[in-house]
Amino acid sequence: MEVKQIIVIGSSAGGIKAVNQLLSKLSPGLPIAVFVVIHMSKNSQAEIIRTQFQRATNYECQVAADGEPITAGKIYIAPANHHLFIKRGIVRLTNGPHENRWRPSIDVLFRSAAAAYDSHVIGIILTGMLDDGTSGMSAIKRSGGICIVQEPGEAEFEDMPANVLNNVQVDYQVLINDMGYIIEEILTQPKKDLVPIPEDVKIEAAITERMISSIDEMERIGEHSNFTCPDCGGNLWKMKHEDFARYRCHTGHVYTENxxxxxxxxxxxxxxxxxxxxxxxxxxxxxxxxxxxxxxxxxxxxxxxxxxxxxxxxxxxxxxxxxxxxxxxxxxxxxxxx
Incomplete structure (x- = not known):
């Protein structure tokens, strides 16, 4: 079965319960491939999370492996201490610098999905603290994809959903129990007109994959700031294609203001x-x-x-x-x- 839609899910505090609930609402047999990033410490066991998710769904759940093909009917879970990254038809894992202080980072997954699959992406943000995922959701929206956010009042921790709502014009702000039929409805809709993928989205996705940037690339997507990277001491560049402040250094560390x-x-x-x-x-x-x-x-x-x-x-x-x-x-x- 051909993959018709890529679904990317990001969550943090309270995320296992929320993602479990969402997966249980997915109708079986849909032509989708699902990718999940939950913030976890570098010593966490993603296999334990996979086992919990598998009990909630008929889709095959697996911890993502670098280089494997993307297949319809599978749910790929980011392993600890690795960024989960999507290329066209291929799963990638990288040990690149932390984004928003996390590895795996939600922004990395969402941005790569937007760069690889344009309007064929559904981004979902669930419960969590701070604002990882906001930039990635913006990339999905600007590339023609669909944005779904958990109703903040339902979220165990409302920061992440609220930050997306404050900065991105989302398509759906709903309860988790409503997301299953919304996804099914999206899949039955006529194909949307393709939206050109923004150049800065493609450049940032490429930088993440290579784990290094060039001066030319940084000048195209950012402008010098007065701040230095707290991780490596390099100059931070302020990204200039978003309505909210975000900073990136040459090494690849990325920070929202928070x-x-x-x-x-x-x-x-x-x-x-x-x-x-x-x-x-x-x-x-x-x-x-x-x-x-x-x-x-x-x-x-x-x-x-x-x-x-x-x-x-x-x-x-x-x-x-x-x-x-x-x-x-x-x-x-x-x-x-x-």
Missing amino acids: ALMEKQNEALEESLWISVRMLEERKNLFLNLAGKAGELQSGAETETTYRQKAAQLAIHIDRLKKLLVAIGKTGPADEGYL
Whole structure:
């Protein structure tokens, strides 16, 4: 059976339950190939997820393997610590740089699907935190595909659906239970007029596959920003074909503004903890010196000086620790780990 439609699904926190529910609503025998990215830690076992999904559907579920052909009636699941990438007729896996701090990344899958299958793509975003998937959904929409988003009020974590709705003109905003018949209805509709795939979508997909970019490519899709990549220290380029801010470096790290802020917070927190440690060591050194000076008959004044310096350092240490608590409270909770 020929693949008539590519379906790409992206989710994060709460994703296993949501994707399981969606797969159970797919009518059997449809001419589709389904690709799933769920955020997971690099030590997660995708085979466990595959087993759960297989119980919910008659379609064959498998952990994606690099180079295998795309076949109708199959559901391909991204393995841990690999980007799932689609070429025309072929599944690809890459170990390229993280996008939006994730590997696998939803944006990578969605963008590659748009570049390879243009209007024959249905993108679905389900529950999750932050905004991975927004750029990929935009690529699908701009390439003529169909965009479906879970109703945020139903999502266990509404960030990802809400961010797509705020930045992309989606075709359907629905409950998961309604997605099955919507997909079936889309498949019965007449073929849409082909929309030219935007050049920047094709360039970014090619960069992800090669895992390296050129100056010429970066100048065509972005413009210099004042930010540096928190992962490699290279200059970040601001992508210029989207209505929301997104940044890419030559190495291939990609950040939305939210992801960049979160990464910067982590770097700042690490630096502050190093400062706390060094100040604590210096404070303890002053206290040791004060103790030794106190043992000397003429050391009272020296002891007082050292203890005053230690007390001053204690004040700075306390301030830094309060700042670290404040930074921790503003950052999002860890999510997506299985």
